[in-house]
Amino acid sequence: MTFATVVFPALTRYNTVIALLTLGEDNHLADAVRKVTPKVTNVAELAGEKKRKFQVVEDELEEAIADFRDFVDQRWARRWYSKPRRRSDRRRITSA
Numbered sequence: 001m002t003f004a005t006v007v008f009p010a011l012t013r014y015n016t017v018i019a020l021l022t023l024g025e026d027n028h029l030a031d032a033v034r035k036v037t038p039k040v041t042n043v044a045e046l047a048g049e050k051k052r053k054f055q056v057v058e059d060e061l062e063e064a065i066a067d068f069r070d071f072v073d074q075r076w077a078r079r080w081y082s083k084p085r086r087r088s089d090r091r092r093i094t095s096a
Helices: 003-022 027-045 051-082 087-095
Strands: none
Touching: 003 027, 027 051
């Protein structure tokens, strides 16, 4: 496997998701995506570098992804709890 066969397809998928999320109606989500994007591109740029330098950038990416996940979890929780509930939703929640 080469760099091109592994990394480029992943970057293409990531860039597609970036486009979808940043062009959507949720500006806060778009801002969160914009914070993660430079970290992803840094990892791709430094893939051939020395392991120590690459590890630092990879750790920064992991931290940025964790922050992004926390943000998305908070947004979904806020949306979930702010919706009016139907009786059928309550049954599904308590039976799970």
